[in-house]
Each structure stands twice: as C-alpha cells, then as structure tokens.
Amino acid sequence: MPGSSSPDAHSSVVALVRCPSYEERVVDAAIGRGLELLGGIERFAQPGETIQLKPNLLVGRDPDRAVTTHPNVFRAIARRFIDAGAAVSYGDSPGFGRLSAVARRAGLATVAEDLGFGLADFSRGRTVSFSDGRLIKQFTLAEGVLAAEGIVSLPKLKTHGLTRITGAIKNQYGCIPGPLKAEFHARLPNADLFSQMLVDLNRFLRPRLFVMDGIVAMEGNGPQGGTPRPMNILLLSTDPVALDATVGSLIGLDPTLVPPIVYGEAFGLGRAFEIETVGDLVGSFLAEDFDVNRRRSSTTGEPGRYSRLARRFVVPRPIVLPTRCTRCGTCVSVCPVAPKAIGFETEDRSSPPVHRYERCIRCYCCQEMCPEAAIELHVPLLGRIIHRR
Ligand code: SF4
C-alpha cells in the first residue's frame, strides 16, 4: 500500500533543473542533478522496496507530440530507482486504448523491457476506505497501485480544459481504473468538486516523489490536442501543490485560478505559497505568453456561483470543428453523462457529432480525448463580457 509521510520540512522545496533536450545522456544528467538537489535517491528508495512509476499515458501518441511523459525521463528515473535496489513497475489508466498498446506507442514499453521491469495490474480495481477524505471516503484503485510500497509520479506539463493545467496533482487520476474515471466526472460535475476529489486521492496515495517533464510542454488546446512548447525544464518535489504552483509562476498563471492547487492547500496536501525553489532560477524559465486559460472562474460551474442557465451562457462550451473531425466517435464514447451530451445525428456518421448543451456538464472529456484536436472550448459572449481578460 502506498502512502506514508505527510509533508515534512522538505516538502515545499521544488527543484528546477534546466534540460535543453531529450537526448538520453542529457536527461539522465538532469534527473541526477534534480535528485541530488532534493537529498539524493536514497531519500526515496530503499533496497527491496516495491515502487510504482506513474507516468502520464493519456493516450497512445508518439513522444514528440508532448502528450505523454517522455521515455527518456521515464528511463532516467526508473534506472535510478533500480540502481537503488527498488523493484520497479509502472502503469496508468489511459483515457482511451489498452495500457499495453498506449505504453508501446509512447515509447515506455521499450524502456521497461530494456531495464527489465513490467506493467503493474491496472485492469482490476480494489475498493479502499479513506475516512480522512474531505469529500471522498472511498476509492476504487488499481491493484498495481495498491500493491506497491511507494508511488513516484511522473506528470507532464500541459494545459487542461477543466483544471487549466494537468500537473502533479491531477496525474494520480490515472490510478483509478478506466471506466470508474468517467463515473467521477458524472458525479462531480464541476472543477471544484472534481479537484477536491483529486486532492483527496493524493492525500490517500501520498506519492513520495513527483518529477514533472516540462522539457517540451503543451500549451493551447491540451491535454492532447495542444501545441508542443519547449520549456527546457524538469521540476522535482515531494509536494505536488508546491510543484503545480511553481508551474503557475513559470507560465504566468495565478495559482488561485487552479482548483487542484486551491484545494490542495486548503486540505493540507501541500503548500501553494512560501515555496523554496532550488537549482536553476525561476526567472530563467518564464513563459508568460504560454497559451493557458487565465480567465477568472471561466471554466468552472462552482456550486452557488452559476445557475444552470448561467452555465449555459457563461461557462466555456465544447465546439466541434467540422473540418478537422474524422467522425471517429471517440468523443461520444467518452462522454460520461447518460444520455450522452454529444452524438451523431445519423447512423452513417455523415456529419460530425453534435453537442446537446442542455445535458452537457462541461467536463470536457470530449475535448480532452479527441485525437484530431477537433473540439475546442469557446467562451459564450456573456462569459467573455463578465470575465474580460
Ligand atoms: S473525437 Fe474528434 S474527430 Fe472523433 S468524432 Fe469526435 S470531434 Fe470528431
């Protein structure tokens, strides 16, 4: 069972390490430096321990698309833990596709084979109680996660429709087996509730280390259909709140606009302020033109803040771009509400799918999983007036 420590004296230290390419030896040296800045690998691994690596394997994409954790980041971390005597495995619950196929396409399966470790069991789930949960008292988690003594989270720096960025805190969502993830979207239909769940999940799992791949990040229409953006950085921390807040500082995004950071601080998961950064200077990575949603409250439907009517006229809505749509149907498959809030009008899919906004909870799963970047989020006119940049 993972989990152990609460944030300690080192918890709000974030190591920033410049890494100008994905060349294997360059990444390996940068990871080594980052670990030393946090106290060395010995702080995170003991001989014989079972360690679960949790990369971001949203879908099967080539590494240069910047959708998944890069294989050489995965390799460098795995190698350090193996050298320290840990028994390593890895896994994720992809948004679409079989884990083994997604890991193969993303280049991680080859790395694991090279280094002699394998996939953990993410197909079966087990229900566990969490009496300390602020919102969620029970999770069903992948067997492979529960079997490990420690989790090392390997998020990717990307934008996200619902939570603005998908970073260290959100990366643990993939510890929930696939079909159950959709249930949470339907049960927790706004960014605030969803983020509270994410924070509880992290409070239960307590990954011992987070290593974020920001060497080439993703901006714009992320987390799958955005634009790769070189940031040349690796971020390492034991505090996911501090790590995500530091990302906010780098890309000019106020951390108080990111619900997982807000609730992460409020629920005691970590610190959003008073963060100590070590390594390279924050100022040398600033990307204040990073294309990310900076509108105050524009993506959320916070309880009490927006009525159903206001959600319709204020909160961004997903829009299908007909010229890009290949009519694959992924968006329809992943829509978590019943009846679906997006669908084809004819069986032969002669035209792109259509949203039924009166049923749409604005979870943005359709936008997240569209393989063609054919769904974008548009703020209705009233929302643009209320939340002027
Ligand atoms: S997932 Fe994207 S490409 Fe596929 S049908 Fe939906 S909008 Fe079209």
Ligand code: SF4
């Ligand atoms: S249509 Fe898209 S945004 Fe709306 S509920 Fe379905 S998946 Fe979520």
